[in-house]
Amino acid sequence: MNTKISEIADGIYRLSTFVPDIAPPAGFTFNQFLVLGDEPLMFHTGLRKMFALNRDAVSRIIPPERLRWIAFGHYEADECGAMNEWLAVAPNAEVAHGQTGCLVSLNDMADRAPRVLQDGEVIDLGRGKRVRYIDTPHTPHGWDAGVMFEESTGTLLCGDLFTQLGDGPSQTQGDIVGPAIVAEDLFQYSALAPGMGAAIRALAKFNPRTLALMHGPSFTGDGAAALRALADDYDRRLRGRLSMAA
Numbered sequence: 001m002n003t004k005i006s007e008i009a010d011g012i013y014r015l016s017t018f019v020p021d022i023a024p025p026a027g028f029t030f031n032q033f034l035v036l037g038d039e040p041l042m043f044h045t046g047l048r049k050m051f052a053l054n055r056d057a058v059s060r061i062i063p064p065e066r067l068r069w070i071a072f073g074h075y076e077a078d079e080c081g082a083m084n085e086w087l088a089v090a091p092n093a094e095v096a097h098g099q100t101g102c103l104v105s106l107n108d109m110a111d112r113a114p115r116v117l118q119d120g121e122v123i124d125l126g127r128g129k130r131v132r133y134i135d136t137p138h139t140p141h142g143w144d145a146g147v148m149f150e151e152s153t154g155t156l157l158c159g160d161l162f163t164q165l166g167d168g169p170s171q172t173q174g175d176i177v178g179p180a181i182v183a184e185d186l187f188q189y190s191a192l193a194p195g196m197g198a199a200i201r202a203l204a205k206f207n208p209r210t211l212a213l214m215h216g217p218s219f220t221g222d223g224a225a226a227l228r229a230l231a232d233d234y235d236r237r238l239r240g241r242l243s244m245a246a
């Protein structure tokens with residue numbers, strides 16, 4: 001396995017590792033995002049067992065010990081399995097997450113106390129980079145779920161939203177909703193909570209120009225339209241499930 005690096009927005013790097021054995025024959029990617037600034041932030045730690053790969057990839061961009069913030073969407077191995085490994089190599093790094101994630105998991109599981117972020121709170125990374133944390137409980141799964149939005153580049157670090165199969169290009173301007181529907185049909189990874197469509201639709205108000213997918217290419221274009229289309233599909237799924245149960 002190797003990790004490919006590409007700059008998907010000014011100062012935001014995608015570190016992508018393709019695993020052909022997951023959902024063959026298409027395979028599956030795991031992407032980490034490094035946001036540069038005076039206080040560099042990594043969004044997703046990667047799997048614990050991929051730590052060496054990701055550390056080596058980060059070290060091609062910055063010395064890993066310079067990392068200041070370790071953030072991710074929710075408590076799960078691909079999102080945060082290597083958080084304590086990163087805390088060990090970066091002495092000034094802090095895990096930053098929403099209140100629920102800190103109370104439910106991170107106060108106990110992180111080797112150093114996490115920074116608790118309120119819904120909507122901004123971390124100023126310096127050099128113009130500002131990341132806003134947004135709670136998205138149960139969307140796509142996990143009570144603790146959230147996303148981050150980098151304001152200067154209009155990049156939504158959207159985690160598992162729009163998950164797709166395959167080893168596509170690092171960036172696309174094409175359709176990401178159709179491939180997300182295919183992957184949801186296969187994995188059924190979302191919680192299908194009643195508020196899911198509304199939570200995704202609410203992210204459209206940020207008008208993201210780039211959607212940084214954890215499992216898929218980074219999309220550039222009308223992010224709000226893609227979010228609304230994905231929200232509509234989850235509403236459709238939920239209505240379908242409710243009518244089956246009636």
Ligand SMILES: [Fe+2]
Nearest residue numbers: 074076079160
């Ligand atoms: Fe997940």
Ligand SMILES: [Fe+2]
Nearest residue numbers: 078079160214
């Ligand atoms: Fe994930």
